Structures are given as structure tokens and as C-alpha cells.
Amino acid sequence: MNIFQKMADIFAKYHQMIFKGIGYTMLVSIIGTIIGLVIGLLIGVFRTMPTPKNKFLRVLKKVADWILSAYVEIFRGTPMMVQAMVIFWGFALINNGVTLNVVFAGLFIVSINTGAYMAEIVRGGIISVSKGQFEGAHAIGMTHAQTMFYVVIPQVLRNILPSVANEFVINIKDTSVLNVIGFTELYFVAYTINSINYQTFATYLLVAIIYFVLTFTITRILRLIEKKMDGKKNYTVQGSQNMDADSILREQTAAGGNGND
Template sequence: MKSRFKWLATLVALFTCLGIGADFSLNEVNAKKDDGTLKVAMEANYQPYNWTQTNNANGAVPIEGSKEYANGYDVKIAKIIGQELHRKVEVVKTEWDGLLPALTSGKADLIIAGMSPTAEREKAINFSKPYRNSTFVVITKINSRYANAKKLIDFKGAKLTAQQGTFHYDLIKQLKGAKRQPAMRDFAAMRQSLISGTIDGYVAEDTESTSFKMVDPDIKSIPVSKMAGFHATKEESVTSIGIAKPNKALLKSVNQILATIPQAKRVRLMTEAVKQQPKTDNDKKGKKAKSEPWLVSMWRQYGGMILNGIGMTLLLASVGTIAGFFIGLAVGIVRTIPTPTTGGKRWLLKFVNWLLSVYIEIFRGTPMMVQAAVIYYGIAQFWHLNIDRTVAALIIVSINTGAYLAEIIRGGIISTPEGQFEAASALGMTHNQRMWHIILPQAIKNCLPSITNEFIVNIKDTSVLSIISVSELFFVGSTIASQTFKFFPTYLTISAIYLILTFTITRIFNLIEKHLQGSKNYNLMANQVQVGTPKDMEAKN
């Protein structure tokens, strides 16, 4: 038995080392908010307004909780504001749907992400004076049947879409006869859909078409804002800075600073951003750059980001599985405690079992993505506790895994033959002694395949933590794909990395499981030593 527990301890130590080896120090994870920092929320994935890069070239600023940097027109505006406020700018990278929760929960001080001050958004947050004016276009292929549209009715039959959570999607209704497709997550997805032909076009601002044409000359923008019958309010045609409603002083300061930035300077900043946006395999004239294998090119430019993503994925999966194992072990043991004979203890145990059942049902019955959003943003918004996103992710994976493993371990305990319990009781063992020395070693060994499966699931399911912008492998892959427009090669590479990780973990656990099984030869007669010859035995008799 001791040998088996040594192997379990070795397993824990192995994956703890994997987590430590991910190069994410505790100082980074538990870093306290610096009062001298201006935290600005943005996607860092919407060129030329904002994007992600691997270094601080062209004045890029650091992204919170990562080794990456953000740049773009929004970043340039943020730096001007930060300079006037004497605060260092740091980007809080999050998906579009997470921008408002990040601001209202106190994770960010400002939203500078090309956001328009619509009436619905103004119910939740305040907006500054506009810092950018835009017109609207339909972006399509240059050889599309809709490329020469002159009137709104010319888009009849066109499959059009827009970004999810934006008013752009509602503007499609003004294009009579157009077939409105489901809204898409971001501009990178829309660009890829247009290139692959699954849509005929998408509605966006004129800046998006300028940025897209820099990397793909085969697209065309149709200025629908100039067509008769098209209407967009003044609020929908500008972009402003989002500020939490209680922060009136910051709103006043931001408006004062924006008033000092002349229009000519804003135009110059946008021109610079368009020129500085990440390049793809195409140069500005649309000609292919000198041949270099796409895999080599991607690793040369983004290899550091990918390795950091792998490290974060292993950290979350290993720590989450180990912590979840001990949570599940504790819950499984408690839920298999025999019913006490005294009334008080019996009711206490029932109450504890009820609480544990609620915990298990909640975390097994809701998606991890929802749990992540509730824990990360909800705790900050309602209890004013600003938990680091990596710490929040570790907590989420751990308690989610614990809920699943609790039932797995409970099943392993109750599936142990009843005779094992009876024999241990006959030897005078207490319940704790029976569990520790007899039942648990067998139950854990029997549960090991399920624990292995849970570890593999955690490696893959960490991808849902992109909802709180944890820079794990999938989130990094999405960023690379959106900036290189190499969607298939990038996701194929990410899939291969996931396969290597899960294959390796499976083989490690298979070796451990094989060792715990022990020898299959239990023929006791084969181990007996025969003393003397048969004649000697007869003589003795």
C-alpha cells in the first residue's frame, strides 16, 4: 500500500512541477492593482483600432497578466490620456462581450475599443465626447455580384452579417431583401467567412475596410451611408470612451483631454495605426512575400505567445485537476460516511450532504464558461473583490473538476465489495481506519482511468476561459489567426499541440495505472519452495 501512495505522491509532484514550469510566478498571479496605472479595456484584436503584438515596438503598451503588448489607434489615444493623468497605461485584453462587465466590475478604468455610445449602453455606463467619427460600408469581394451596388435594394439576396453585440447587425435590416446571417464573434471571423465564401459581405465602419484592404486587395467597400434611405444616428456614427457611472471625475478629465487633441492629430494617429498594424504574408500591394513555410513564419513571429499559451494551459489543467482531486476526495468521503446513531449528528450529516449535493449539481449542471463569467466578474461587481484572472481561472477549474471527481470517487468507494468493509470491521477497525487503509487505496486505483479522462478534459476545456481573457492556448491561437488571416493553418497547429498534450498525459497515466495494478501472477503454489525429494518426504511420514 505504501508503494501505491508513493506513486500517487509522485503523480502530484509531477504535475505540480508542470504548473511551476509554466513560467507564471506567484508574484505575477497575485499582483496587486497599481494605483498609478490606467487600466484600459479593449479586444486587442480589432485592427487598426487595437491589436496584439509580441514586443513594445511603435510605442505598444503591456497587456495585463501576459508578456504581450497592445497597439493601435485606441492605444495611442489611451497613451495621451494616461500621460495627462500621469498614469501608466496597461491594457485589459478581453472579448467584446466582456468589455462592459470588465468596466462595471472595476477590472478596468476605461473602455477604448471603437465603441459607439448607443442608448442601451448609456444605461449601464457613461461615455465621453467622441474621439472618432465613422461612416458605414458593406465589405464584400471585388468580384462579388454585389460589388457594384448603388442602391440599398441592390443587396437583395446578399448573405450579410455583422459583429455580435453591436448595432451594426441591426443596420442590415435597412438593406431591403438582404439575408441577415447569424452575428459573428469578431471581425477576424467575418473576414475569414468572406474569404471562404460563406457570406457575401458584412457591415462595418470605413476604418475596417481600410485596414482589411491593406492585407487583402481583393475586397471592396460599398459606402451604404451615402445611399438614399440609409439612416444612422449621430451616436451610432461616432466612437467614444466608456467610463463607469460613479466615476464622474474621470469622465470630466477625459473630456478635457480629448478637447485638446485636434482633428488633424487624430487623423495622423489613425494613419499611423493603419501603417503599423501587423503584416501578413501579403505586402501592401497584395503581392506574396518571399516564400517561407507558414509554420516557420508563424513560430518565428508568434512562438513565444504559443509557448506561453501552452504553459498557461498546463498550469490550469494540472493545478485544477490536482486541487479538484482533493476536493472530490473530501466530498466523496463525507458523502459515504455511515449514518450516525445519535439524532444531532444524523441531522448535521444530512444537512452537510444536502449542501454538497447542491454544490455538485450546480457545477456539473452549468457550463464552465458561465461559471467563469459569474465568478470573475460577479465577485468583483457585487463583493468588490478584484480577483486576478489567473487565480479566478484556477479556482473555476478546481471547483468544477472537484464536482465531477466527487461523484467518481464516491462511486469508487461504494463499488468496493461489501466484504471488504465487513472484514475490516471484524478486525476492529474504525471507519477512518477502514477508509484510509482498505477502501481508498482500492477506490482511487479503480477511479484512475476516470481521473485521467478528467485531466484530458481540463486540458481541452480551458479554452472556454477565453470568456475572461485568460491567455491559454486557444485564446492565443485565436489572436494569431485573426492577425495573420491564416485561420486553417493556425487552428490546425493548435489542434496538433492539444493532441500532443493529451496523448502525453494519457501515456503517463497509463504507466502509473499499470504500476498500481501490480503483478497479475498470484499463484501461491509457484512461490513455495520444495524441501527434499519425494522419497525424503515419504521417509518423514
């Protein structure tokens, strides 16, 4: 029996377990990315707020900035596997041995980990918006909140879409570390199947192919969405569709000559 026959046999025999693992992997990845984006938006907007003039509010904002900065640095600077172990077993330690629901724990861990990365992505997106747009919005009477909601955030969401898509794909792969808390994602299913049939190479090769198909397909779908949001790259001004470059140049020359008379 060659390797492909072995993989086909494993899939036929354990397909229910495999589909269950795929389902949990996608569930945590999708919800975790969405919640992480919301967390990132809130933190990114807060950290780019103007410093309040009121002394008490200014101190309060500095403290909040420090706490949020610590959160971002800690979760960006430590592996998700370690975070999962600390949060899952740390909760059990302070709760008399009662552990969190594994699915809830997985969602929580992926969400707050993603939120730390999204916070910096969003903050960078806000900073990249030109100062003139803020000044223009304030000039027409918009408050800072209105400027962020109506002017800045729509641009930020569009600009960070590739980063959000990339984070989503990373989460699909990184859910594999949640096996350390017993979460039944795709890698955990592969580990379980291998412990039954001892077909290590065939089992993990099959799962690797499934991961690749998932990430490749989702990446292509997200790129299509991104292109759709971009709209047409080229456009023409109404009335100029039938004018070639020479005609436009002649009109400009004639207009310049008339202006000198």
C-alpha cells in the same frame, strides 16, 4: 506558400506566445485536477459516512449532504464557460468592480468544476468496495475513519485512476473556455495571433495539432503509469513453476484417493 509552411512560419514568429499559452494551460489543468481530486475525495468520503445516531448530528449531516449534492449537480449540469463568467464577474459585482486575478480565477473555476465530477467518481468507487471489507475491518477493531484511510481509499484511488486521467485530459481541452475571462491559455493565444496575422486556418490548425500532441502524449504516459501500478497479470505459486497441468491433476486425484481410505 503551403499550409505547412504557413504553420511553421507562425510557430517561428509567435513561439514565445505559444509556449506561454501551453504553460498556463498545463498549469491550470494539473493543479485544477489535483485540487479537484482532493475536493472529490473529501465530498465522496463525507457523503458515504454512516448516518450518525445523535439526532443533531444526523440533521446536520442531512443539511450538509443536501448542500454538497446541490454543488455537485449545479457544477455538473452547467457549462464551465458559464461558470467562469458567473464567478469572475459575480465577484467583481460584489467587490465594487474589483476583479479576481485571472490566473487565480482560472485555477479556482477548474478546481471546483473538477471537484464536482470527482466527488461522484470517488463516491462510486467507495460504493463499489465490497461490504465484507468494511465488516472485516470493523471486526478487527478499526474505526470507520481507519477503515476508510487504510482499507478503502487506497483501493478507490487505484480503481479511479483511469477516470482521473480522463478528467485531466478533459481539463487540458476545457481550459480553452477560460478565454472569456481573459485567461492567457493556448486558445486565447491562438485568437490573439489570428487577430494579428489573419491566417485563421493555419493558426487554429497549428493549435489543434498542439492540443492533440499534448493530450495524446499525456494519455500514453498515464496508461504506462496505470500498467505499472497493475503489476504482472500472471503469477505462479512457489513450488508449482515446473509442474504441468497433468502433474497437478495426478496429485489431486491421489490426494482424493487417500482421503477415501
